[in-house]
Amino acid sequence: MLSRRGVVALAASALLLGSCSTSGDGEGAQAGASTGSEKVTFEFWNLATADPLKTFWANTIKEYQAAHPNVTIKNISIENDSYKPKLATLTQSGKAPDLYSTWGGGVLKQHIEAGLVKDLSADAADTIGGITPAALAAYQFDGKTYGLPTDIGMVGFWYNKALFKKAGITTPPATWTEYLEAVKKLKASGTTPIALAGKAKWPGHYYWAYLAMRVAGLDALKQAGTTNDFTGPDFVTAGQKLKELVDLQPFQKGFLGADYSTPDGQAANVSNGKAAMELMGQWAPSVQKDSGKGLGDDLGFFPFPAVEGGKGAAGDAFGGGGGLAVSVNAPPAALDFLKFALKPENHSKAVKAGGVLPVLKQGEEDAVTDPHIKTVSETLAAASGFQLYLDQEYPPAVGQEVNDVVAELIGGTKTPEEVVQAITETAKSESE
Structure with missing residues (x-):
């Protein structure tokens, strides 16, 4: 479920009816994501309806937008039990949010087979190399990576x-x-x-x-x-x-x-x-x-x-944990933001706040200060085997x-x- 957090109001149902990628069209929009010359807007569907992750993502978005004034991120937080049917309705129509929460497994695989999500293997290679294999496993198929984990844990x-x-x-x-x-x-x-x-x-x-x-x-x-x-x-x-x-x-x-x-x-x-x-x-x-x-x-x-x-x-x-996937139609800024959020100096803030467990190979070990998260982290580290949630596997x-x-x-x-x-x-x- 992640992750499976939340207690806030639902995002407007109209979001499901329009295109989730709201950036400019063509090469100009893609260039704008890196040069800052073209306005770019993308939607970020997530489950961070409760703190500490609610504040973490709000701050991360604010910091990214301050460094990239041409980019506007629409932060759409949806409660877990409402998120699943909303996402299913959208993907069944042949669309996906620009950047969205996923638990990987069979559900993500279905999105891949429908041609809805981007293969991140090349464009996020440096970031992927810094993530633990256990955290990545649910998002990898046939040697390719289609999502990046932001959390890992156990029930x-x-x-x-x-x-x-x-x-x-x-x-x-x-x-x-x-x-x-x-x-x-x-x-x-x-x-x-x-x-x-x-x-x-x-x-x-x-x-x-x-x-x-x-x-x-x-x-x-x-x-x-x-x-x-x-x-x-x-x-x-x-x-x-x-x-x-x-x-x-x-x-x-x-x-x-x-x-x-x-x-x-x-x-x-x-x-x-x-x-x-x-x-x-x-x-x-x-x-x-x-x-x-x-x-x-x-x-x-x-x-x-x-x-x-x-x-x-x-x-x-x-x-399992929470991860994020990128739509094939998303502007480059969506993946750039995801990589930004997973930089050790940024992601460790979520770990330190007690919202997630470490997913990076280095730079987060000392960030685990919450005793409950530490207990889960230590128990998981000693696990003899691992099974993803069946409703996601x-x-x-x-x-x-x-x-x-x-x-x-x-x-x-x-x-x-x-x-x-x-x-x-x-x-x-x-x-x-």
Whole structure:
């Protein structure tokens, strides 16, 4: 999801109807991007609706425009759950924003196949060479780079230490059995164990994906994505494990209608002490603070537990980061701005503010000052394997099916067997 932050109003729907590249036409416009002689305007679609990234991008745009007075950047910040359908609607019409947020994977690949995004391999070679391979992986296909990462991270449990202590939980659970026991203790103490944005759906798929990784193993999950067959018994078991959790009724009241970053949503429930934990990415602390009171020193983090008897490694991580892609029709200034933002002296400001994790090979190590971001960074650095979000790894229709059917499993209207069958049918249909 990134990244998957935000709580501001939607950009005007009219943006979807017109061309996203508003620069001058022809060679004069392209020359203007470098010489400053021709006025250039481009749109920047992003997810930075909450601080610290909201301020970071506003300042970066201001600095770039001060150095390039001929360039105007339209900063269009859109909340995550609205961003995805808006972007899908636009790309389906054969257009893409000049510069826009992407998580890479199958969704970006679809944009590439549609001829909507620019191959950055040559024009951004110097910048690409300074980025860590792990951060770049989701944006590279067939030896070419079609996006540049601005963040990398992983999903894990963010929890309220005070509520855990109240429930008599002295250490975070390391196994699935211990996790279920912790949920029971939290309920017994009068605390809602887990906050979940059931309406948003994508937060729910994190549980099934991690359980599939722990039970079947990372290689089996990757193979299923290639063969388009998720009907194996281990994937059914992953759903059964999730049902064990669901049967404990661990989520907040009304979770099926809850969004992620709204004042009464998932992040706010944790931030305001109404729920003990959430399974979320590295952006969780900033969204919690933006949508609620914030937990301060009571906020902690622990990785997804191991599953006893599972074939997957307990150290394998699930997640991803945010990146930016450039439309084939964008003026050169759009890529120039992206490279500017990724200069060590600039990107390290976002790292230092606690908004993102380092993606550069050098120049950002000392910028990680936020203790929560540092914890995630260290955990990710020690990971034995990595899996991108399934709703981004797979083609859009397959990723959406994963989100939908896992939501139905959590809602009690689909069985674990029906979940894997539905994903398999959609995957095979998309591959035909």
